[in-house]
Amino acid sequence: MAEIFVVEGDITQRPVDAIVNAANSSLLGGGGVDGAIHRAAGPELLEACRKLHGCPTGSAKATPGFRLPAKWIFHAVGPVWHGGASGEPELLAGCYRVCLQLAQEFGARSLAFPAISTGIYGYPKEEAASIAVREVLAGGGSMERVEFVCFDRATAEIYRKLLK
């Protein structure tokens, strides 16, 4: 089973094999963590993303990491929160599952996740974190290291409580 870490900080700087982006379905860039990743990875990333022709909600697609320390970026498209009865939990779980599958395919043994959907997309942080932890515990068996990278202390505390 993977060692699981809660890290406070900027996911773009994580020295792992792959980081996960919280992208939108166009994969053509946005704000929040997506904007930070595109700025840090460089303009080649947008060119690579254009060739992917978008991604459905609940899934993810891979590109190289370009100028990042990470070798790969898995662009996951989380659901927009509409109250929880529109399939949001299953779609969010799908993001984590597909990223863990991509890690296997690409031979990534260390993987860093942001708190997908919990920014602009409005997913309640506790509920999103519990799905994230559940899916990594269930599907992270072949990973060496999985990080939950939190931009603020309050989010990190939510993950720490869940992992106790």
Ligand code: ADP
């Ligand atoms: P979404 O549209 O999926 O909600 P956001 O980028 O708005 O995506 O937010 C997802 C989470 O990523 C939020 O918890 C936000 O605080 C966090 N975040 C924003 N920038 C970074 C960053 N550079 N590193 C790690 N997490 C970040």
